[in-house]
Amino acid sequence: MALPDLAALEADARRELAAASDAAALDGWRTRYLGRKGRLTGVLRGVRDLPAADRPAIGKGANALKGTLEAAFDERREALLRGASVAQAAASVDVTLPARSLPQGQLHPVTLTRRAMEGVFREMGFDIVEGPEVEWDSYNFDRLRIPRDHPARDMWDTIWIDPEDAGGPAEGAEPPPRRLLRTHTSPMQIRYLETHRPPIRVIVPGACYRYEATDATHEWMLTQIEGLVIDEGVSFPNLKGTLESFVHRFLGPDLETRFRCDYFPFVEPGAELGIRWGGRWLEVLGAGMVHPEIIEAAGLDPERYTGFAFGMGVERFAMLRYGIDDIRYFYANDLRFLEQFRGSAT
């Protein structure tokens, strides 16, 4: 009995496979070679009838060929599938046509910036609370050591709700409380201290209002972030370290910073943080050590507890971060401006 010629079988199989150009031809090929009555199957079945000496070689060769042909079949089948799709697509697909549109939205830049600023402080362990935008003058001013008729009130041009001395106060009596639109987020220092004890480490984001004519750098509605830290052993270097860390994380690690003396009635010493921006020094936030009278008024021992407070404008930081040159864009709500913030998660 002649030994099967595996080489010839492989050559036939490959030639016929290459010629198969549709699913039916492929099926026929598989039946002819790999099917139950196929040529290769026949060879494998006949191995046991071969002389013992030839069995291992032929058996091993036939099994290897089976694997080879199966792989060749799969490859050919996939090529035909792909070819059919490509042929079909070539007629109708233009990869340069615009995509179908998904609805696209975006957050307001003040929201984006506020959240990014909050994120930095959250990383530093700060709690976040908010407070009322319509306030009593006692919280906005008096209890922050800015009494009535104090020239420091000139620092905050105020939009009032109640008129002065409505009803006329009795001689020597406390003037009646007045409502106003808060001019800063600092009243929340007082409110937070009414309900919290040290360790205190909190920021207060929120809208504030100033009686101020608008121009490219002034808006009468603005968003502030207030900060308050009170604990044992808090010192001016902690104020510096915390705020430097904030601007470095928010605007860039190589930013040059400086602190100069400034005055806010509710802090002592008072400070202002400047950054070197575009070759100039820009003052970007006010700060200071919490005034001991404010700590004492909160029922805390100023000899034991010290702290610092700070306040900064969200719009100002957004303008720096995004290179916005006119603050009035924020509340004009022109979508040509707003839509540029698509995808600006931070």
Place this chain on the structure above:
Amino acid sequence: MKVPLRWLADYVPITLSVEELAHRLSMAGAEVESIDRTGDWGNLVRVGLVTGVEPHPAADRLRLATVDYGGDAPQTVVCGAPNVAAGQKIAFALEGASLHDAHSGKTRKLKRSKIRGVVSAGMVCSELELGLSDEHEGILVLDDAAAVGTPLGEVLGQTVLDITPTPNRPDHFSVLGIAREVAALTGQAVREPEIEYPQEGPPIAQATSVEIADPDLCGRYIATIIRGIRVGPSPEWLQQRLAAAGQRPINNVVDVTNFVMLEMGQPLHAFDYDRLDEGRIVVRRPRPGEAITLLDGSDHQLGADHLLIADATTGRALAGVMGGADSEVAPDTTNVLLEAASFAPDNTRRTAAALKQRTEASLRFEKGLNPELAGLASARAMRLLLETGGGIADTGVADAYPAKRPPARVQLTSDRLERIAGVAMPTETVRSVLSGLGLPTRWKPPGTYVVETPPWRTDIALPDDVVEEVCRIYGYDNLPSRGLSGVLPEPSLDRPRRVRESIRDALANAGCGEVITYAATSAAALDAVPAGPSGAPSGDDALPLLNPMSSQHARMRTSLRPGVLASYAANARGGARAAGRLQIFEAGKVFLPRPDDLPRERTDVVLAMGGTPAASAHDPEPRAADLYDAKALLDAVAAALRLPFDYEGAEPPDAALLPGISARVGVVQGTGKRRRVTPVGVVGQLDPAVAERVGIAGDVFLAELDVDALAACEPEPLRIGTLSRYPAVVEDLAIVVEADLPAARVHAVLTGNRLVERADLFDVYQGPQVPEGKKSLAYAVTYRSPERTLTDAEIARVRRGIVGQLERELLAAIRESR
């Protein structure tokens, strides 16, 4: 406060460049807004010496002046000024210098010219040509000390620091106050001005007395008297000092009071003594109906606390604000009574504001002046008055001083200093900083600084005030930086805030743009868009502002609707967005008034959407937005909050929305008997009449959510059950019901059975194949059991149960099933 550098140098040597000086002052708290330089004529205008004057050969009124200006050779120029004379130091302009031209009023370059036959290449300048004043009659004659050849700017130019003092530092409204800063910053001592003066007249008590009737408003009043003073122009040095600081010289008496105010920060006032009835001073509140005419000619009816400086009968000055017109020092005045006083800061501020008379004096008094300063300033002014106007001073002062206190002392421990500054400061450093500032300091072992408050400071009352003095002069930038350490506080659980932020994200991710509009609006804008049931009934109920930015922003909004719709209208109109889908939202506060209390501040979200997307290659005929698109956005919110929303026809209808195309949005909680729906908002089509009012053409849909109400709904905790391993069976069920029956009722019955996994509505049909007034709802119903494979018989049983319930409860009929 304008601080001329030359004046500053009278008290402290300037050892830094002006830029460095300005920087150091700013860093220490006296912010230098600008450095103003006047009188920089460059190198072409120099100090010259007139060596000779000869007549012009061809003109009577012209002369030839020979000038040594430090050049190679003296130069001869034509000069028309009558006052030119040999030996004068003058301002000499060389060819090419930029000078002010009297005829054209413009600046022009000096050219060589021939005047009546004589070539002239240069000019002896008048004040006008130098831009110093309008004076053109004669040439400017300089001080003899000026060195020939020096650029004129170095002799006459002024460098002025424009400083913005903080409200706690009235001393920074004085040149001397700034000098003390400079001294401390550069480790020098201030040269105090001379304040001794001869008192050769009779005892002052024979001439005047001072009575303070209202010591709550006046803590000290010093009167001094000079007899026989000559009122006239001030000497040149005084005029120049005032002019450089931005004050117009008037006469020597007024100029001296202004000079001392600018020098020391203490406002003064000079009365014509002979016009004071009985020659005495009474400081008192006005009588009812009393009025005064001030120096500037303005008349004022006075209120109860508008403090007067009166004589025996009449108010002569408004305390701390301005003198009266009829006791003013005039050219014929010979006897002067000088006031140096201390007035209550708050009352001065109120008075000046009420009478709209904020003056240089009130500006200083309102910040609080130490009454001790009045004594120094009184003596200083007397000395200068005698110097500039002659006369004889009465002996002594009439000094009413009800507020007299021993000098305030503050004790600062080195421990406190270290706890605030964060570093141990050497005692020597601290003492040198404080003494540089003029704060007398004593070291009390083992660890206390005793600091005395000097007459010009009122802001040093507590140990930490001294800490600031030390730190700011030491330099904040020289202190170390440290991170925070210690225990972290408990975070606040602010659920409304979290819900608000989740809604923002959900809507932005679903394709909406966030807007933020002003929180103040107008009653008219609020009335144009009716609020929902939870808003204020009308714009007139919204909280009004006393001094709004404009009538457009006169009330605190009670609804976000007008602002969001105005943004929608503006963007829909704006060119690029004219076509296309527009979806915007705002998450913000509304302010619901409460009598005599702060308003309730509620956080709302309002969404406005509408329009048709622009046609595209893939969608040539896009569909206009409808209510279901708006609901899809709310579903995105519901999914983000994990709160199932329920929609029901709005009852009562929302006045801004179309009835029938609007729904109340509720959150469903609990099941079966415990099922309850919490109202959280509305959604619907904006009434076209409202849309027209706010300038929107076309259909627009509006949704409003109450964030506080949403935050009050807690989602069910997420529990992940076992997934059924058994196959699902899906079959379609078409249910014919009354056309106006809400589909949600059918859905509730279908999904009420525990073997129904879900039911998806895939068709709503009304037409010939169903009876009139009916509709067919076709659902794909998915049956599945968690425990076993359902048999056909079981499914049929479930279906029979459902159909029976639909027929009983909803009068439904089954159209077909397969």
